[in-house]
Amino acid sequence: MTGRSSLVGQGTVLMFGSETAAATGTGAIATGIARNQGTRNPSVRTSVYNGNEMQYDCLNGGRGYAGSGVGAPTQLQSRFPRTEFQFARRGAAGADVYVTGGVHPSQYPGSTWPTGVNVADFKPYTASGMRAIPREISSGKLPPGTFPIYYEQYNGVLRTP
Amino acid sequence: MTDIWDLIFTGRYEEALPALIEEDWSSGHNLGKIFLALDRLDEAEEAFRRTPEETSSHCVMLGACASIRGCHEDALSLWQKAQEAPYQDAAGGVIPRALCFYASLHLGDARERKAALSSLKSVWKPKRTGWPVPIAGFLLGKYPEDEFTWHEINSPSDLGKRRKVQLDFWKGVVRLKDGDVLGASNFFSRAYSPNGVGILEVEHFLARNEVRYLRRSSTE
Numbered sequence: 001m002t003g004r005s006s007l008v009g010q011g012t013v014l015m016f017g018s019e020t021a022a023a024t025g026t027g028a029i030a031t032g033i034a035r036n037q038g039t040r041n042p043s044v045r046t047s048v049y050n051g052n053e054m055q056y057d058c059l060n061g062g063r064g065y066a067g068s069g070v071g072a073p074t075q076l077q078s079r080f081p082r083t084e085f086q087f088a089r090r091g092a093a094g095a096d097v098y099v100t101g102g103v104h105p106s107q108y109p110g111s112t113w114p115t116g117v118n119v120a121d122f123k124p125y126t127a128s129g130m131r132a133i134p135r136e137i138s139s140g141k142l143p144p145g146t147f148p149i150y151y152e153q154y155n156g157v158l159r160t161p
Numbered sequence: 162m163t164d165i166w167d168l169i170f171t172g173r174y175e176e177a178l179p180a181l182i183e184e185d186w187s188s189g190h191n192l193g194k195i196f197l198a199l200d201r202l203d204e205a206e207e208a209f210r211r212t213p214e215e216t217s218s219h220c221v222m223l224g225a226c227a228s229i230r231g232c233h234e235d236a237l238s239l240w241q242k243a244q245e246a247p248y249q250d251a252a253g254g255v256i257p258r259a260l261c262f263y264a265s266l267h268l269g270d271a272r273e274r275k276a277a278l279s280s281l282k283s284v285w286k287p288k289r290t291g292w293p294v295p296i297a298g299f300l301l302g303k304y305p306e307d308e309f310t311w312h313e314i315n316s317p318s319d320l321g322k323r324r325k326v327q328l329d330f331w332k333g334v335v336r337l338k339d340g341d342v343l344g345a346s347n348f349f350s351r352a353y354s355p356n357g358v359g360i361l362e363v364e365h366f367l368a369r370n371e372v373r374y375l376r377r378s379s380t381e
Contacts, residue, residue: 071291073251073291074251074291074292077251077292077320078317078320081317081318081319081320081323081358082166082170082319082358082361084190084218084361085251086216086217086218086248086249086250087248087249087250087251088247088248089247089248089249089253090253092247093247094215094247098213098215098216098248100190100212100213100216100218100248101190101191101194101218101361102191102358102361103166107166
């Protein structure tokens with residue numbers, strides 16, 4: 001099953017739930033669904049789908065932006081060809097990227113990657129994407145000092161570093 | 162680019178070593194590879210033990226040290242353990258799985274070989290061509306060699322050089338599996354040929370070890 005059909009499938013189930021809950025007027029569930037929260041919201045669902053495709057371009061299910069196969073890990077490795085990166089498994093806690101060896105990304109000409117920082121996280125270049133990094137660091141979801149690597153949501157191109 | 166890397170990528174490891182010991186930002190990974198390049202296996206292992214355990218390269222490099230020592234069972238178990246690390250290569254752990262296949266050839270263990278191939282199947286999808294997915298397809302016999310070589314030609318310079326090391330090593334492994342020792346030796350020699358950035362890949366060190374082993378075997 002592809003990532004898309006799986007997400008669409010979930011959405012369908014949730015919509016049935018929404019109708020049932022709205023009809024019966026069952027408290028918090030109905031209220032939440034009425035607000036179109038989380039993945040019930042089509043735009044959130046699209047963002048989740050795009051993020052999944054972008055961040056796991058070489059994995060099963062991840063096809064990169066618009067199915068091009070060129071997602072964030074491939075672009076990052078091309079930007080820093082003398083660096084060894086490793087990437088978090090799908091759904092794993094913590095930062096997306098770990099610098100494990102080779103030339104540190106901060107040592108490349110024009111790089112904005114901070115010296116001594118070995119962890120980074122892919123985020124969409126949106127207001128919420130930018131807010132997410134400090135929030136996730138303070139909540140402990142990401143390690144302190146995690147470097148944000150932003151990508152354009154409309155074409156999947158990395159903006160930083 | 163710092164001077165250390167100019168020294169490393171031109172094979173002047175002894176000169177790079179003092180500076181690298183002083184400022185090894187990655188807690189041992191680069192240092193371990195330089196020790197390995199200098200045949201200082203004990204110090205290499207010591208350095209790799211200090212690398213972060215959550216990355217698969219921790220067990221991958223310790224397994225490489227075991228393999229170079231000729232302890233293929235230890236290498237196999239370390240490479241199996243590497244598959245469980247939270248951080249993997251971009252394809253979700255193709256390299257540790259491929260290394261298990263390589264170890265199973267050395268052990269002559271058909272059961273482990275079957276297990277390694279089955280594990281490689283789990284990360285191989287024909288439509289996913291992002292590196293290093295094709296290594297899995299190539300070892301499974303489902304990805305043609307000329308398409309495999311395409312990744313070397315169509316990669317930016319340094320990445321292409323790194324992939325060439327990997328491509329040549331795995332081509333050698335496939336020939337070794339088929340009993341073509343001469344063909345394997347040729348590819349291992351190419352994988353080991355110093356080309357600077359190739360030192361970043363575990364295959365560089367394994368290829369060097371294979372070349373030495375095959376040379377020793379031919380003279381005995």
